[in-house]
Amino acid sequence: MLRDIRAELTKQSRRPATWLLLAVAVVLTLTFGYAVPYAGLSGATSGPPGSGRGLAAMLPDAFVGSALGGLPIFVGALALIFGVLVAGSEYGYGTWKTVLVQHPSRVAVYGAKLVTVALAALAAVLTLFATTAGASALVASLEGQTISWPAASDVLTGLGAGWLVATMWGALGVLLAIGLRSVALPIGLGLVWLLAVQNLLASIAAPLLDWVAQLQKALPGPNAGALAAAFGASAPGVEQVVGAGQATAVLAAYVLAFGALGGWLLQRRDIT
Amino acid sequence: MTLPVETTALTKRYGEIAAVEDLNLSVPAGEVYGFLGPNGAGKTTTLRMLLGLIRPTAGRVRLLGAEPGPASLARVGALIEGPAFYPYLSGRANLRVLADHAGVRRTRVDAVLDVVSLTDRAKDRYATYSLGMKQRLGLAAALLKDPELVVLDEPTNGLDPAGMADMRVTLRKLAASGCTVLLSSHLLAEVEQICDRVGVLDHGRLVTETTVEDLRAGGALRVVADPLPNAREHLGRLFGPSRIRLDGTALELDVNPEQAGRVNAELVGAGFVVTELRWHEPDLEQTFFALTGGNPGAA
Numbered sequence: 001m002l003r004d005i006r007a008e009l010t011k012q013s014r015r016p017a018t019w020l021l022l023a024v025a026v027v028l029t030l031t032f033g034y035a036v037p038y039a040g041l042s043g044a045t046s047g048p049p050g051s052g053r054g055l056a057a058m059l060p061d062a063f064v065g066s067a068l069g070g071l072p073i074f075v076g077a078l079a080l081i082f083g084v085l086v087a088g089s090e091y092g093y094g095t096w097k098t099v100l101v102q103h104p105s106r107v108a109v110y111g112a113k114l115v116t117v118a119l120a121a122l123a124a125v126l127t128l129f130a131t132t133a134g135a136s137a138l139v140a141s142l143e144g145q146t147i148s149w150p151a152a153s154d155v156l157t158g159l160g161a162g163w164l165v166a167t168m169w170g171a172l173g174v175l176l177a178i179g180l181r182s183v184a185l186p187i188g189l190g191l192v193w194l195l196a197v198q199n200l201l202a203s204i205a206a207p208l209l210d211w212v213a214q215l216q217k218a219l220p221g222p223n224a225g226a227l228a229a230a231f232g233a234s235a236p237g238v239e240q241v242v243g244a245g246q247a248t249a250v251l252a253a254y255v256l257a258f259g260a261l262g263g264w265l266l267q268r269r270d271i272t
Numbered sequence: 273m274t275l276p277v278e279t280t281a282l283t284k285r286y287g288e289i290a291a292v293e294d295l296n297l298s299v300p301a302g303e304v305y306g307f308l309g310p311n312g313a314g315k316t317t318t319l320r321m322l323l324g325l326i327r328p329t330a331g332r333v334r335l336l337g338a339e340p341g342p343a344s345l346a347r348v349g350a351l352i353e354g355p356a357f358y359p360y361l362s363g364r365a366n367l368r369v370l371a372d373h374a375g376v377r378r379t380r381v382d383a384v385l386d387v388v389s390l391t392d393r394a395k396d397r398y399a400t401y402s403l404g405m406k407q408r409l410g411l412a413a414a415l416l417k418d419p420e421l422v423v424l425d426e427p428t429n430g431l432d433p434a435g436m437a438d439m440r441v442t443l444r445k446l447a448a449s450g451c452t453v454l455l456s457s458h459l460l461a462e463v464e465q466i467c468d469r470v471g472v473l474d475h476g477r478l479v480t481e482t483t484v485e486d487l488r489a490g491g492a493l494r495v496v497a498d499p500l501p502n503a504r505e506h507l508g509r510l511f512g513p514s515r516i517r518l519d520g521t522a523l524e525l526d527v528n529p530e531q532a533g534r535v536n537a538e539l540v541g542a543g544f545v546v547t548e549l550r551w552h553e554p555d556l557e558q559t560f561f562a563l564t565g566g567n568p569g570a571a
Contacts (some may be wrong), residue, residue, distance in 0.1 A: 095356045
C-alpha cells in the first residue's frame with residue numbers, strides 16, 4: 001500500500017488544482033481573519049464598541065482560532081472539493097480501469113486515497129497555521145503590541161483539531177465522489193449542504209424546532225464549528241453547540257463512517 | 273497445461289439485457305487470439321469480467337489458472353476501452369504512477385517507453401498527445417509488468433496506417449517472446465493480419481471460435497465465360513449442377529483450385545470464350561457478416 005500512497009501523492013501533488021485550492025484557502029483565511037478586520041479596525045475614526053476585541057483576535061496569542069475559523073465553512077468546502085477530486089477524477093478521466101488492471105487491490109488504492117486526503121489536510125492546516133501566525137505577528141508589529149505566542153500544547157491540539165475537521169470534509173468528498181461516480185455533482189451537492197443547508201438548519205430551523213436543534217449536535221458542520229470555537233475561532237458557522245470532546249468524537253466517527261462507506265461502495269460496484 | 277484465459281458459461285446481464293451470454297472461451301498460451309464482433313457485441317464487457325473490473329452475473333473466469341484478482345493480474349497487462357491517463361501528468365509520470373500501483377520498479381518505465389517509441393515525447397503532458405500516441409502509451413502501460421498475458425481492447429483505434437503496422441509488429445514480437453495476446457477488435461483486416469485464432473462474438477454469444485484460415489475456408493473457382501448460361505450448363509454436366517452457382521455476371525464453381533486448368537481446357541475446347549478464371553477466397557468480412565447476420569451494405 002505504500003507504493004499506492006506514493007502513486008496517489010504523485011498524482012495530487014502534480015495537479016495544479018491542488019495548489020490552487022490551497023492558495024484559495026490561505027487567501028480567504030487571511031482575508032477574513034486579518035485583512036478585513038484590520039482594515040475595519042484601522043479605518044475606524046473613533047474606537048467602536050468591540051474594537052479592542054477585534055485587535056485581540058488578530059494578535060499572535062489568538063492565531064490558532066484564526067487559523068481554524070474557516071474550517072467549518074469555506075476551508076471545509078475546499079477540503080471537500082479536494083476529496084471529490086482525489087476520487088472523482090478517476091471516474092472523470094476514466095482511470096479507475098487503468099489503475100486497477102495494474103493489479104493493486106481496490107482496498108489498497110482506496111486506502112491510499114484516504115491517506116492522501118489526510119496528509120493533504122495536515123499540510124493545508126500546517127500552512128494555515130504558518131500563514132496566520134505570520135499575519136498575527138505582522139499585526140502585532142504594526143500595532144506596537146507585544147508578541148506573545150500561545151502554549152505549544154494549544155498549538156498542537158489546535159493543529160490536531162484542524163486536521164480532524166479538514167480530513168472529515170475531505171473524506172465526505174471522497175464518499176460523495178464514489179457514491180455519485182463523478183466530479184461535478186458531488187462538488188455541487190457537497191457545497192449546497194455545507195454552505196447552504198447547514199446554515200439554514202442552524203439559523204432558521206434549529207431556533208424553531210427543538211428536534212433540529214438536537215440534531216445539530218450530531219451533524220458534521222456544527223461539530224466542526226464547535227471544535228473550532230473551542231480554540232477561540234469566531235466566524236459564521238462557528239458556535240459551541242457541543243463541547244470539544246464530544247465534537248472530536250463525532251468528527252472522528254464521521255471520518256471512519258465516510259471512509260468505510262466509500263470503501264464498501266468501491267469494493268462492491270462494477271468499474272464501467 | 274493451464275490456459276491463460278478460460279471462461280465457463282460466463283454471463284453478464286444488466287436487468288433484462290444480456291451483454292454476455294453463456295460464453296465459453298479458451299485461449300492457449302503463446303497465441304494471438306482475436307476477439308471479433310460488431311460494436312455492442314459484448315467484447316469489452318467480457319474483457320472487463322476477465323480483468324475483475326466487473327462481476328459476472330453467472331459463470332466462471334480463470335485467468336492464468338486463477339480467479340481474477342491481484343495475484344493473477346500481477347502477470348497480466350491490459351488496455352481496456354481506449355487509453356485513459358491523467359492529462360496534467362507527462363507520459364513518463366503517468367507510467368511511473370502506474371508502475372507504483374503495479375509494484376514495478378520505476379526504471380521499467382523507460383524500457384516500455386522505448387518499446388512503443390514514445391521516449392522523445394515522454395516528458396510532455398499527456399493532454400498534448402495525439403490519439404495514436406495515447407494508444408501507444410496505453411500499450412506501454414500494459415507492458416509495464418512484463419506480462420505473460422496481454423489483453424488489449426481495440427488497440428489500433430486512432431492509429432494511422434504506420435502506427436497500425438507498428439502495433440502489429442509489436443504484438444507479433446510479444447507473441448514470439450511467449451506472451452499470450454488477447455485482443456478485441458471490430459476491424460476484420462486487423463484480426464486477419466495479427467491473429468492465430470478468432471472468436472466471433474455477436475449479441476453476447478460466441479458464434480464461432482476457429483483459426484483465421486478455417487474462417488475463410490470455402491473458396492470457389494470464379495469463372496466468366498461467354499455465353500454464360502451455356503457455360504453453366506456445360507460445367508453442370510461435368511461437375512454436377514449443385515456445385516455451380518451464379519454470382520452476378522460470373523459462375524462460382526465449388527471445386528479444388530487444382531481443377532482450374534481442367535475447367536479452362538473444357539470450356540475452351542467446347543468453344544466458350546473464357547475471360548476470367550481465378551480462385552476466389554471469401555474474405556473475412558463476408559464470413560463475419562454471414563456469421564453475425566449483419567448487412568455489409570447497411571453501414
